[in-house]
Amino acid sequence: MILVKQARVLDPGDRGALDVLVAGSRIFAIAPDIPTPRIPGVELEVIDGRGQYLVPGLVDGLVHISGGGGEGGFAGRTLPLLAEQALAAGVTTVIGCLGTDAITRSHSDLLATARALQAKGVSALCLTGSYALPAPTLTGSIERDLVLIPEIIGLGEVALADHRGSQPGWRELAAAAAQSRRGGMLAGKRGTVLLHLGDGQDPLAVVEAVIERSEIPRNQFLPTHCNRSPHTFQAACVYGRADGNIDFTTSTTEAFIAAGEIPAAHAVLLALEAGIPAHRITLSSDAQASLPAFGSEQEMTGFQVADIASLWQAVRQAVLEYGVALEVALATVTANPARIFGLESRGRIFKGGRADLLLVDEQTLALATTISGGQVRWGRERLPG
Structure with missing residues (x-):
């Protein structure tokens, strides 16, 4: 068990100074x-939360957990994510996917990497598919992947x-999104479709055509890299206002950044x-x-x-340099992605919720402690138990 004493709880809204008791993974x-519980045979760790915020563990909605890259040949392949990297960064939930390379990278390896991360304290989930449509899958279809594979x-x-x-057209994207939506409905999942936006002009035109010409709702999609360039950002603003x-x-x-990317x-x-x-x-x-980095001929x-x-x-930069309210900035990496991907037990602090928690300094917002799955995984600030 873990008892966090008198931390200022952000859920992500400010709930003031509270005690939070963790038992098991909840x-x-x-x-x-x-009051400090005394249960024979049960070890208790008391963490002094004074002067610190207690916030939900971070939910990272796009991580190439099994490694990415490869656009420049085999030497451009990147390494898999280590659990220690995630936990030291305050990330307790990752959503892994493939990218450009679905030839030497596979969904079998992606799933195995997710399960390895889970064994080391990181809640790891996956997306099927890759950059391309038709989507490569593990079981032979998008629907079956969602229905049969929990992660x-x-x-x-x-x-x-x-x-x-x-270069998919609207019909191809609509068909893939429909399969993800249908598989998600059968499995009790959201079936969210993550969209990588590149440098091309009018990057969301195909998505808008799907929404206009099919029954797929706008909230089935999550476009990412929306800060890639000024024109991509403007297109995303139109999309967001809708x-x-x-x-x-x-x-x-x-x-x-020099080429026009807007810092997040x-x-x-x-x-x-x-x-x-x-x-x-x-x-x-x-x-x-x-x-x-690409040359003149791509x-x-x-x-x-x-x-x-x-x-x-x-998040720290948004709050400390740009003046974004902490509760708003915090929600972008906790409650918001958890809701969009259908992860109801994550991204918030509530009784019965997953015990994925961070302690951060009230003044600097420096990360002090990561609790994942009810265990202190990184950093410690203790009182005698």
């Missing part, structure tokens, strides 16, 4: 003052407006100022992806590796 009690919760990341994608969900990528490079922290502020409802905005790290000339630590760094 939150057992939340109250102004919880698979949606489809993606399907590439649009990108030279690395399969009650669409949008996602900004926190991993970046100086070259990307700034994009959150600009989106709010543009009238996007706060609950429609999410952040994801794109961790373990290659961040490629050949890759080098790359960096996306960092999962950028997720919390972007």
Whole structure:
């Protein structure tokens, strides 16, 4: 058991200073003052939360958990995510997917990596498919993957407006989204379709055509990389004002920013100022992806590796540098992605919810402690039990 004493609880709304008792992998009690329980044979760890926020563990909606890259040949392949990386960054839930490479990368390896992360304290889920349509799958269809494999919760990341994608038309995207939606309904999942937006003009035109010409609702989709360029951001703002969900990528490079990418922290502020409802905005790290540089003929000339630590760094920057309210910034990496992907037990702090919690400094927002699945996985601030 773990008892966190007198931390300021953000759920992500501010609930004031409270005690939170964790038993097993769940939150057992939340109250102004919880007496220290004494149960024979049960070890209790007491954590001093004074001067700290207690916030939900981060939900990262786009991570290449089994490694990504490959656009520049075999030397451009990136390594799988380590559980220690995620936990040290405050990320307790990751949603893994394939990207450009669905030839040397497979859904079997993606699923095995997710289960390895789970064994080490990170709640790991997966998407079927990849950049291309028709979508590669594990069982032979999008629907069967969602129905038969517990960890698979949606489809993606399907590439649009990108030279690395399969250039799908609206009918192809609508058919894939319908399969994900139907499989999700049968399995009690959301079946969210994650869309990778590239550098092309009018990046959401195909999505708008699906919404206009089919029965697929707008909230079936989550476009990501919406801060890639000014024109992509503007298209995302139009989409968001129409009650669409949008996602900004926190991993970046100086070259990307110089080419027009909007840092995710700034994009959150600009989106709010543009009238996007706060609950429609999410952040994801794109961790373990290659961040490629391309030459004049679209050949890759080098790359960096996306960092999962950028997720919390972007939240801190949004609050400390751009003046975004902490509750709003926090929701972009907790309650919002949890809701969009249908993960009801995550992203909030409530009795009976998953005990995925972070302690962060009230002044600097520096991460101090990560609790995942009811266990302290990184950092410790203790009182005698």
